[in-house]
Amino acid sequence: MSSGMTPIQPGAIDLAIASSLVLLNAGISAYLGLRMQRKMLWSATRMVVQLLLVGLVLRWVFALASPAATLAVALLMIMAAAREVAMRPAHGLRGWPGVWLSTASVGLSSIATVVLALLTVLHPTPWYEPQYAVPLIGIVLGNVLNSASLGLDTFYGGVVNSRTAIEAQLVLGATRNEALAPLIRESVRKGLIPLINQMSAAGIITLPGIMTGQILAGMDPMDAVRYQILLMFLLAGGSGISVTLAVYLAARSVTDERHRLRLERLSSR
Amino acid sequence: MAQPSLSPSGAPRLRIRNLQSPLAGPFSFDLEAGQCLTISGPSGAGKSLLLRMLCDLDPNTGEALLNGQPRAGTSAPAWRAAVVYQPAEPAWWLPTAGQHFKPEQMERVRELLPQLNLSPTLLESDIGRLSTGERQRMALIRSLACKPQVLLLDEPTAALDPAAVAATEQLLQKELAAGLSIVLVTHSESQAQTLGHRGMTMCDRRLTENGAAP
Numbered sequence: 516m517s518s519g520m521t522p523i524q525p526g527a528i529d530l531a532i533a534s535s536l537v538l539l540n541a542g543i544s545a546y547l548g549l550r551m552q553r554k555m556l557w558s559a560t561r562m563v564v565q566l567l568l569v570g571l572v573l574r575w576v577f578a579l580a581s582p583a584a585t586l587a588v589a590l591l592m593i594m595a596a597a598r599e600v601a602m603r604p605a606h607g608l609r610g611w612p613g614v615w616l617s618t619a620s621v622g623l624s625s626i627a628t629v630v631l632a633l634l635t636v637l638h639p640t641p642w643y644e645p646q647y648a649v650p651l652i653g654i655v656l657g658n659v660l661n662s663a664s665l666g667l668d669t670f671y672g673g674v675v676n677s678r679t680a681i682e683a684q685l686v687l688g689a690t691r692n693e694a695l696a697p698l699i700r701e702s703v704r705k706g707l708i709p710l711i712n713q714m715s716a717a718g719i720i721t722l723p724g725i726m727t728g729q730i731l732a733g734m735d736p737m738d739a740v741r742y743q744i745l746l747m748f749l750l751a752g753g754s755g756i757s758v759t760l761a762v763y764l765a766a767r768s769v770t771d772e773r774h775r776l777r778l779e780r781l782s783s784r
Numbered sequence: 785m786a787q788p789s790l791s792p793s794g795a796p797r798l799r800i801r802n803l804q805s806p807l808a809g810p811f812s813f814d815l816e817a818g819q820c821l822t823i824s825g826p827s828g829a830g831k832s833l834l835l836r837m838l839c840d841l842d843p844n845t846g847e848a849l850l851n852g853q854p855r856a857g858t859s860a861p862a863w864r865a866a867v868v869y870q871p872a873e874p875a876w877w878l879p880t881a882g883q884h885f886k887p888e889q890m891e892r893v894r895e896l897l898p899q900l901n902l903s904p905t906l907l908e909s910d911i912g913r914l915s916t917g918e919r920q921r922m923a924l925i926r927s928l929a930c931k932p933q934v935l936l937l938d939e940p941t942a943a944l945d946p947a948a949v950a951a952t953e954q955l956l957q958k959e960l961a962a963g964l965s966i967v968l969v970t971h972s973e974s975q976a977q978t979l980g981h982r983g984m985t986m987c988d989r990r991l992t993e994n995g996a997a998p
Contacts, residue, residue, distance in 0.1 A: 679871075683874060683875035685841065686841060686869040687864065687868060688861045688868075689861060690861045774864075
């Protein structure tokens, strides 16, 4: 904390006061007949319990400072993100190939990005220091998940809707890569749009969450900005790798070695 | 009608043995160079499934040989470039018809357009502005521009007026005389008589030679 400011720690009463805003939302829902009040209160309760539990687990992992515990937490987070990537698109691969695809794309991209940052930019000692590794992998996973699921949603939807056009190219002797190339490009593009929006808007339209959190916690704004810039670059790398990997693996999975479309491998959600 | 001939290797142009999928077959037949095999039968009998299997677009088992060369030893894109399938409703994936052709195909395309009563200006038109019949004839040109050895046609004149049907049949006769082999799915008896050297009927996903005992 280079500014020397004392961070203000919100207490239980402060949180209770803030929670009145959720109650206000529930009230609006009841008044307008939206029937969302129970869902709203349940989600807020879930969020509080989940975050308290995560806080306790992280405190325990930070105290342990063991590579095995850090790896276990990272793997759990990756598996949860991979499940989301497999479930979010309107269509998905049936069975284990779907799980394998999302785990490979999310896992490889986030691990590669975070390990690169730990080894070459941040240099904590030891390099797997959980206080750095776990939050980094968390923020990278959030973005990687969005990019990969958006890319896959576009790709699977496109394959289903453009089946006849893709097959029309295959029957004239096109390879599966040639026939799927426009859709692959479009899907990767869609997956990268949120990241580009995020980078373009950072600092002008929005103050990014991490930076805001660090400023609130007492960090000098310029130090917080440097962290945020570093994070944005990591997110760019992670998102790009994950959506590209996910879409290319999906393209292989919905075709076979005889360059046929195998849409029976997909199921609708 | 020109008579079909054997390929230089002595093997038939296309040899099919026990070709089947869980949905149809087994199918076995030979097709010589310059020969047209017509296939008729009720809708849903499996005619399109057979054509898709012949061009290896759906998973299948059995043997398929082109000029004596087994399909298993040929890459799928190379097989489909030689055994071209034109579905009943051909699809397009680029804005204009002309964009679907490679530059080296254009000479052949310009040669084929007038034979099917199509104006060259249609190449520049938005594909959505072409009539169903124009798109169907343009699809035939797209298939022929690949210079296939076997052409698999699924009701290629279904959306055409009588003059366009006659032009299409005339062009196909010319291609047969030049050695192209055709498997033609048609509901038109007169077309089967005009173009076909052999006729088969598909019923309940089984193929029988016309005139043969079922």
